[in-house]
Amino acid sequence: MxxxxxxxxxxxxxxxxxxxxxxxxxxxxxxxxxxxxxxxxxxxxxxxxxxxxxxxxxFGSGIAVNSLGHRHPAVIAAIKEQLDRLVFLNSLDYYTTPQVEYAEMLFARTPGRFPKRVFYCNSGSEAVDTSIKMAKWHTRRPYGIGFVNGFHGRTMGAVSFTTTGAAPRRGFAPLYPIGQFVPYPYCYRCMFNRSYPGCDLHCMSYLTDVTLKKIAPADEVAFIIVEPVQGAGGYIVPPPEFLPRLAEIARANGIVLIVDEVQTGFGRTGRMWASDHTGVAPDIMAISKAFAHGLPAGAAVARAEVMNWGEGAHEGTLNAGPVVMEAAKAVLEVIERExxxxxxxxxxxxxxxxxxxxxxxxxxxxxxxxxxxxxxxxxxxxxxxxxxxxxxxxxxxxxxxxxxxxxxxxxxxxxxxxxxxxxxxxxxxxxxxxxxxxxxxx
Ligand SMILES: Cc1ncc(COP(=O)(O)O)c(C=O)c1O
The missing domain is CATH 3.90.1150.10 (Aspartate Aminotransferase, domain 1)
Structure with missing residues (x-):
């Protein structure tokens, strides 16, 4: 029934x-x-x-995972068909086709009409770790910048930029050695006691005039990582000009902008990606959660010039298995069809x-x-x-x-x-x- x-x-x-x-x-x-x-x-x-x-x-979709509801018939059919063909073939030592098809679908639907590449993995934390490693490899710079109340996951790299509370961090120091943190525009509780729009986003002035000048010299910063809407931090929606201002600061200083769309992606915010509300095309976008209808999946989608690391720099055995990729293709199709x-x-x-x-x-x-x-x-x-x-x-x-x-x-x-x-x-x-x-x- x-x-x-x-x-x-x-x-x-x-x-x-x-x-x-x-x-x-x-x-x-x-x-x-x-x-x-x-x-x-x-x-x-x-x-x-x-x-x-x-x-x-x-009313929670398992934190925005079951975005198509539970057991969407079209996705279940795609999974079953693939189970009858090939459950798994290590997609790093060999080639499988669904991961290529999905990449092409994704590139047409992610912000920015520039050449892109994707690295597949199995979770949001891994997508973030991949993004951090990629930005470091690309820039060869030491610092990373995150935001207060940010949540990016639990692996050592991701938890280093997770500042929603003490529990995820306690007992694990030293984390990523030189992460710096800037207040997020949580305007209901502004850390600078200012009010929007009169503040003219004072948190961004703090980033440019304090963090990038006095703490982490801008030319030594590899990346800034940000959620376009903070998730675990409290579902905090920043003013619309926040992400464009941040992208401009990153661009002007050769800093890679990592936008964590793990929770906000796949239509959750009323656009395919939360970045789409702002016109910003991230240098790297981390995605997961609603990706494959609950099968473990994540990815870092990047400008091709940023994903320029060499062979063997980053890989994973279980990444991009054909069942997961077929589910992911079906998810995108359902989002559009419905x-x-x-x-x-x-x-x-x-x-x-x-x-x-x-x-x-x-x-x-x-x-x-x-x-x-x-x-x-x-x-x-x-x-x-x-x-x-x-x-x-x-x-x-x-x-x-x-x-x-x-x-x-x-x-x-x-x-x-x-x-x-x-x-x-x-x-x-x-x-x-x-x-x-x-x-x-x-
Ligand atoms: C914005 C964001 N990034 C990363 C993660 C980590 O994802 P996972 O739990 O799949 O490792 C989460 C999980 O809630 C998240 O909300």
Whole structure:
């Protein structure tokens, strides 16, 4: 039976889920941080069923991975066809065709009409690590610059530029030896206590006049890495001129601009790439998450002149297997055939408008912001904007109990990243659960 609405048959986590969670707790890494006690056994469209038969409406898409919903029939068919032909052939020692076809599709759909090359890998962190290594190899410069609240992943290179909190970094120093950090234009909580637009993006003046002059000499900086909308940091949408200003600073100083589109890519923000909102063509773009419908996949797409490293400089055995690449091709086809980028824009506007209405009624909501179906709600305890972290966590827990999956971001924000195939009615269902929970939290 296809799912049509959330359905709670036993308060989650039910007995089966609790048993799995206990077993898992004895064998998996204790470093994993769980948002909700969901033990998923089946997914379809915007719904996930748990081990006890509860059905949840998925407003997080597994952090923007299940953007086409769960088990999109066209992608599943492409995967099955490829499974019947060739599951795996090491695509670095030999040649396989889907990775070439996909590269050609990607180049036609990524910003910039210049020659490009792609390096495939298996995750967002790896895509970031690849980008960092490539920029270093290309420039032979030592410094790298990231942003406060940035999230780029967990491998040693990526975590070196992850500054969403202490936990990902504690215990791992020394990280990438000379990373420097600049405040992101998080205008709701400006680190310089200025306000936009009067500030004229003071954070960019800080970059040019302090960081690049006094800390990391511009001609020794290999790369600047940035999320076009910060994800784990709190779904923070910068002013539209931010990325163009940054690109100009990078270009003027021979610095490689790495745009991390791992979370924002594949239509999430109402354009195919968040960079497309700004006209910026990144020197390197890191992509992953919605790439291959949940199969492990990532890539660094670069200007051909930047990806000029030599044979043997960077490789990986499991990269670009044919099943993953066929899934990726199907994902792009579905996004276009079903007009999902436009849907993301339209439904995102609707979601934002409805959340603005909620904000008027509930002072617990300090800010709502978003681009396309990447929408953040920031909860605050008072007019001084004290982050309401505990209430944010309770909101997520209460929503879970009512059959709605939500994810956290930043200090006290909730991120809404539903599948791009979500209908207006399903958005309304999710919003009414959120409002019930807000009423409860006061
Ligand atoms: C912007 C961004 N970059 C990189 C990553 C790391 O990706 P992964 O978890 O696949 O390694 C994430 C993951 O959330 C992300 O949001």
């Amino acid at each position: 296809p799912y049509t609405a959330p359905k709670i048959v036993t308060p989650p986590p039910g007995p089966r889920a609790r048993e799995w969670i206990a077993r898992e707790g004895r064998c998996l890494s204790p470093s994993l941080s769980r948002t909700s006690p969901l033990v998923g056994v089946r997914g379809e469209g915007v719904f996930v069923e748990d081990a006890d038969g509860n059905v949840f409406l998925d 007009g999902l980028v436009e849907r993301s824009r339209l439904e995102g506007e609707y979601l934002l408008k409805r959340l603005e209405e909620l904000r008027e009624r509930h002072p617990l909501i300090g800010d709502v912001r978003g681009l396309g179906l990447m929408v953040g709600i920031e909860l605050v305890a008072d007019a001084r904007k004290t982050p309401a972290r505990e209430k944010r966590d309770r909101l997520i827990a209460e929503a879970f109990g009512r059959g709605l999956l939500l994810l956290a971001a930043g200090e006290s924000s909730v991120r809404l990243a539903p599948p791009l195939v979500i209908t207006r009615e399903q958005i309304d269902t999710g919003l009414s659960i959120i409002e019930d929970c807000l009423k409860l939290l006061g």
